[in-house]
Amino acid sequence: MNERAVFAEIFKLGKVSRPELAQATGLSKPTISMALADLERARLVRPIGLRTGNAGRAALLYEIRPQAGWVLAVDIGREFVRLALADLVGDIAARRDEPRKGGETPDELVASLAELTRELADEAGASVGDITLTVFGTPGIHDKETSSLQLAPNLPGWERTGAVELLAGVAAGAPYVVENDVDLAALGEGAYGYGQGVAHFALVWIGTGIGMGIVIDGRLYRGAQGAAGEISYLPVGEGDPLVNRGRGMLESVASADGVVALATRLGMRGVTSAKDVFDAARAGDPIADRVLATEADHIAHALAGVIAVLDPELVVLGGGIGVQAGDLLIGPVTDCLRDLVALRVPMIRASGLGTEAVLLGAMAVGLTTARDLVFERAVAQLPAG
């Protein structure tokens, strides 16, 4: 139908008049009026007032009715659970970061998420039943065959068949999507970060673990098993690959733990986190400098492989290390890549989204999906209403 095109256009343009819609969609005025009447009956859009100031008659402006749908985004991280509830236009009405207790069973986690969701809905002046769609960002790989999470050691119990289906209980049975957290961060980068308007890019996530989200033609690429971008297993650095089985070579040398281990090995004292090393480097500590140089070298070698395969236009560094030390790493990594890459080195940038990347990505996916859902549902019952 034509209503779909009009609906999509209103999202793109915000407050908009009929003639503007006609212009944008290429449809005629009567068609636009008809479509708007239907959309208004379906309570998807609403008139917002007159725009005066231009010559001629004042135009009646329409906008999406924000309360036509609600999206809940949930980032299930290692230490925190983050939630955001937004209306259909994407304005976040309620937000919460909650430290995780650790070692919860799936049931316990779902129960606490459900409680938080109720609180958020209250705060937003909505009810849990109004939630159109929930998007969960989790570590590991969501195996849809068995509804379980693989390769997610920090979520014990979720590797069991059917465990993922428990998440339906968070928002009273509303539809939900489960996506890898790094993949969501990549989508967040594409929607709100440096990936805007870039067709092909990769987000490399370096933190406690290492992963990569790949965006091709503006859409997430997951691979055949949903394991695309699992670069923690890239053969990088010295040593027998078999020694590090199960964790991945790149991950063991380049992750936060790897940075701390190397710093300690080189003689730094009192280092308990990667951030300590970066702070020391900023203060001019020569050992920390060497650690950083080694880290940049490892990252560059990993990126060389990624670039050879994918030839992206842009690589964004995210995750704990990307956020904390991105500014220190971009330069050396780019320099090192010049020696490793055949053609032009793609842009390398540090993510500006910080710890919000996953949640923002979840919201971006959720909003586009929710818009389709809401439209489908409303149009299905249009003839009756």
Next chain:
Amino acid sequence: MNERAVFAEIFKLGKVSRPELAQATGLSKPTISMALADLERARLVRPIGLRTGNAGRAALLYEIRPQAGWVLAVDIGREFVRLALADLVGDIAARRDEPRKGGETPDELVASLAELTRELADEAGASVGDITLTVFGTPGIHDKETSSLQLAPNLPGWERTGAVELLAGVAAGAPYVVENDVDLAALGEGAYGYGQGVAHFALVWIGTGIGMGIVIDGRLYRGAQGAAGEISYLPVGEGDPLVNRGRGMLESVASADGVVALATRLGMRGVTSAKDVFDAARAGDPIADRVLATEADHIAHALAGVIAVLDPELVVLGGGIGVQAGDLLIGPVTDCLRDLVALRVPMIRASGLGTEAVLLGAMAVGLTTARDLVFERAVAQLPAG
């Protein structure tokens, strides 16, 4: 329009009756009749006769008019130039393999290709002017900005700005497409080989050089600069990466030259080509076995990186080494990958298309593009005719 759907369906089904088309497209019988009348007036399809045998009235069968378009596929290889001329349904009407003189200038090469094209057109009972589209497969990367070929040392002179435009002269100014040969081989594998029906796969080409073609969602993925899959630069094997600058580490250890070099280093005598080594291995030569094992190991390590990034459903080995030694390599490579890959190892197969892969891929691209071209052209002048 609806004619497009009907046209596409006839390609898929071959000889087909109106009721079958109605069934397949979901359109009604009168609509099909109308569309067929238009297509016939445009000389895109033709009635081919009655099908009797079924109960009821005999159905009039229609098919694509093969002479409605011609596609020329050209594989510009290192030692040979291969050409094939096919009609719009894909039947190859004329075929030619010509050894290259070596060291030709672009003008000389184009002139000899143009002469061969004339001969092929004669053989096929067509004229050069009938050719709808030409597809060229070349080594290196086609830079569309400058109309030149990069990273193609075997095609001297083609790195100059505008050189690629000379190719228009091969088939009297008909539209043409220039694509990397390995990428075309991947598309060939997708259209006629093991890649049929596989959404995400990679074709790894190992011969004199090394490359990879990536198919994602059934379509070729080229990357931002057209350099996706240039895996010759993957950091694999021992040694200083800088030593092998310009050639790529993987390429220097795993290509045909690399195999010969390793065999000689390990003490084999009289080895001049990789094929000698494989023949010896088949005859039970222990040194050749070791060379093969090493080769399998190198390939597996390279594939481990590719798989970690792309998570393909299938990896096909092609090119000289893939074709000659695919059967010997598949086993050891797969075994080795089990130790290097986190999740399930994708299928690894040796291409069955042999030296035809590039040409078949060029033909596959050419046919789909030519169908669109022919349709567009014919429908544009329909109102008049």
Next chain:
DNA sequence: AGAACTTTGTAAGAGACCTTGCCAAATTTG
């Protein structure tokens, strides 16, 4: 061999949908 049945192809009618053209309403500008 002929009647009955099945399938195919065409013609006519009807309905949905969108556009064009025209006119009234509302606001700014001179």
Next chain:
DNA sequence: CAAATTTGGCAAGGTCTCTTACAAAGTTCT
């Protein structure tokens, strides 16, 4: 306050496709 301009609504017309009905041409059964 009138002219100009833009907006919104209404009516008529055209295009496209489907449904229905029927004629045509084959097969199968008796």
